[in-house]
Amino acid sequence: MKAKWLVLLAAAGLALGAGAAQGAPREVRIGFIAPLTGPFAQVGKDQVNGFILYLEQNKYKMGPLTVKFTAEDYEAKPALAVAKAQKLIQRDKVHVFLGGLLAPTGYALAPVADQFKRPYLSPAPAGEDQTQRKRHKYYARLSFTSGQCQHALGDWAYEQGHRRIATVGADYAFGYESVGGFQRGFEDKGGKVVAKVWPRLGTVDFGPYLPLIPRNVDAVYALMVGPMSLAFPKQFKAAGFKMALLGGTTSTDEFILPNMGDEAIGYVTTSHYSAAIDTPKNHAFVKDFQKRFGKMASYYAENSFTAALYINEALKRTGYNPDKIEVWLEELKKIRVDAIRGPVYLDSYANPVQNCYIRKVERVPGDRNNLGVKANSLWNVVIKTYPAVSQFWNYKPEDFLKHPVYDKDFPPCKFCGQ
Amino acid sequence: MSRLSSELKQVFWVIAAFGALGAVTPFFDDYTQTIITRALVFAIMAMSLDILMGYTGLRSMGHGVYFAFGAYSTAILVTKVKGVGLLTLFGAGLGLSFLVAAFLGFLAIRAVGVYFLMITLSFSMVVWGLAYRWHTVTGGDNGIAGILPPPLFGISLQNPVAFFYFTLGVFLICLGLLYLLVKSPFGKTLVGIREGEARMKMLGYNTWLHKYLAFVISGTFAGISGVLWAMLNRFIAPTDVELVTSVEALLMVALGGPATLVGPAIGAAIVMFLRYWVSTFIERWYLILGATYIITILYAREGILGKVEGLLAWRKAGREAGAAIPRVQKQPEEIRT
Known part of the structure; x- marks a missing residue:
């Protein structure tokens, strides 16, 4: 390759080199x-x-x-x-x-x-601090910070009427930052995160973790990565959980989605991109x-x-x-x-300000929009767009940066056990 | 007399080789310089393991542990303490790896063979877990960035050539010390233990203590490579200290030739060359590495340097005997004519 x-x-270089003029770089x-x-x-x-x-x-x-x-x-x-x-x-x-x-x-x-x-x-x-507390002059990010769109999902979850939510996040920095963003977005509105479960990164058997999720919550937010993303919804459903399932960027990204089955239908996640954006x-x-x-x-x-x-x-x-x-x-x-993905510009901390899409997994019959994708595929259908979301959500950067970076213990779980 | 002079000859060749390396390296491009520096850093690790593996016969899969303590202590000191000096860094790195080795030695030295391998393997896993999960101190899987090497007598080590010479210097000191160690009666005792522990016990040697000391010394030297690695990469993360690092050190020793000191250094150079140079041309460079190992195991069990030494000794023996042998062989020819 x-x-x-x-x-x-x-070959191209040689062809050009032959006729190269002096001056501007080629x-x-x-x-x-x-x-x-x-x-x-x-x-x-x-x-x-x-x-x-x-x-x-x-x-x-x-x-x-x-x-x-x-x-x-x-x-x-x-x-x-x-x-x-x-x-x-x-x-x-x-x-x-x-x-x-x-x-x-x-x-x-x-x-x-x-x-x-x-x-x-x-x-x-997606490490948050790279465009927050530990910046570099010759660095710019063109993707997203872990928590960026999760804030929006937290906001959306409250609007859907969810008040009590449990989180399940992969036990490493990306997990902490994503869950942290979701928790802040949700609790700022008045919701309560009542339990935070941290399965080890790479867990495919959630048996030990599922009993830790309280059953009296309105929804569960799951931040999964790689093989975890495939295993979790299956076992979640099999364990008899009926509440809504929300998730982070990697929980149903298009890399995972073609390998998922019907258990993923109805899963609501957020990202700055979805293959199902209709533009x-x-x-x-x-x-x-x-x-x-x-x-x-x-x-x-x-x-x-x-x-x-x-x-x-x-x-x-x-x-x-x-x-x-x-x-x-x-x-x-x-x-x-x-x-x-839509309009993008960088904030003064070199991180993109961009749309965040709330996406719901749906099985679309036939070849959606005739794009050549396999028929009856699962798609992250966009159900709401939060335009121009910054990594600082609706905070002023100075205020946002006063807090430590999202971690296992930040934001603190004030309502845990309630 | 002749043995001593042949040893001197060896020492001379080794010094000449590293002298040549020191003279030539500044003329290479920057990237090649950093590859050579990386090879030297890992050579220290491989040599320290050789004391345990080659000379004492204890195959350890836990050398990443001391590497980790050296590297993380350096990373934390440089990023948290302002104006920290090289001496403090090496002191902390060496001291920590010494203490850790002294503690782990008590647990590990009781075992031999595959059991020793398993115990030391578990150490590497524990330390990797520590680096990965002790978020507040090690930065978790995000690691620690911005480990700038402090100056040495006012000379900035941030220049790659300066850092190369510094590493070469540290490497030569380590090589010298380890060479003295293996040539000392203590080193000979280690070889004795490797060849027949029961016999050494019967002769009145405290073999446990010898093995324990070898373990601690070996671990302490591995700490040095960790300190250098952190300053060279200016970054450390759990992926640098995972089990693969320990296994790789083991393979470097096996590749270069156990119980030769310089052999493991050569092994380290080969692995680093493949990883950083060949991998830019061939994505599947692990195939080449694998083939190298298989060829080594099949045709040069004693490692590359061991094989070369064996060939040289064989030729020399042939030359010495050569004066007599042709005469013996000529006789039948004379008879025939």
Whole structure:
């Protein structure tokens, strides 16, 4: 795969090199660090594929510049990601690098960006503090913070009439931050989170945890990741829980959804993206992605695609001079992009302000909107859109930042046991 | 006399090799420099394990433990204490890994063989769990970022070349100390225990104490590599100290050649080269690593350096005997003609 692009690029490079004029740079070099082997390999491929889709649609061109794209594998190990970032910067002389999947990689890569003064655009790692209390100059996030859309879901849950909710969240930072965001959004309105259960990351047998969920609640919020997402709704239903099931971004993302069954129907989750957003732009994206890679487009792919869009837009507005890194990076932080997911712009903390979609899992008969996706698939049908949600929800950034970052014990569970 | 001179010769070659490495490295590009530095850091870890595995015959899967304590103590001190010096970092890292090894030694040394392997394996799991779950201190799975190495006598170690020389220096000190250790009567006793513990016991050696001390020394040196690793990567997360790290150290020793000290360093260099260099060309570089291990196990059980030494000794023996053998072989030819 990689060899093929390299050959193509080399050919293109030679052809261009022959007629190269002096002066303005002819290429922009972009590096992408993704987990291409190991347990996260499939997600990593989605990430890279999203970027490649953009490049292929634009014939590896950004304006007059040829894109030299290099993907590196980091096996989902943050230390290796640091080394690969150094390789991309020092050997491939990239102008900008993207990558990482889980939050630790984001935290590991941002200091590298500052050290070498090369922008790092994060297409997935959702660690809140990276755009809050631990910011870096050469860093910008183009995805979301863990809690961002969860605030909106908390708000929505209260509006649906839920008053008492129990949470079940994967026991690690992304889980704490997501549950924290949901709890704040919900309790600010007047709801009560009455129990918080933390299954170990990677749990597939929820037997020990299900009895901890009180049965006298109106709804359960579940933040699941990977295989947990598949197992939880099944066992939840099998254990006889009848109340509404709510969930975080990864609980029913398009990466998991095709593998789920009827137990997921009615599951309400939130994200900054859904393959079921009904805009012509998204229809085209889902169709093209399905055609090129044979899969339903996930938010991982959309994030990478938007990142490419962002880079192109920033370069365009600064005269396609990728060498003037500070100039186009500043521009990138200011612009508003009409992305697949909807309008996006960065706040002054370099995190996107964007729509948050409340989505309900439904089985749609036939090929929904003729996008080429398998018939009778499950879709995250958008039931409500919260426009322009910031990572600080409806708080002022200064007020929001006075609190510690969301953790197992923050926000405190004031109503636990009631 | 001749044994001593051959040993001196070995020492000379090793010093020459590392001298050459020191002279050549600044001319490589930055990325290659960091790969060499990484290899040196892991070489310290592999050498320290060699004391236990190669010389004493105790295969440990718990070397990630001391690595973890070295790395996390450095990370926490650098990020929490302003203006902390290198001496404090090494003192804390070494002290902690010493204490931990001294404690774990009591639990582990009673066992041998696969039981020792299992006990030490459980240590690695416990420490990984600690790094992962003790959120307030270790940052959980988010890890700790921004571990900038403090200056050494006013020289900034944030420059890759400076950090390389610093690592090389620490590596050579470790190599020297460990070399003295294995050549000392204590080291010979360890080999004796490896070859026949019952016999050593009968000769009046306190084999438990010897093994225990080897365990503690080995663990303490592994702590050094942790301290260096944290400063080199400027970042530490539980994925750096998981079981894989311990297993990898074990494989580095097996690959390079147990009970050779320099062998494990070579093993470390090979693994690091594959991981950071070859992996940029071949995504499935683990296949190459796996093939390397299989070839080593099939054709060079004594490891790469062990094999090379064996071949050299065989050639030398052949050369010494060579003066006599041809004459013996010539005779029948003369008869034939």
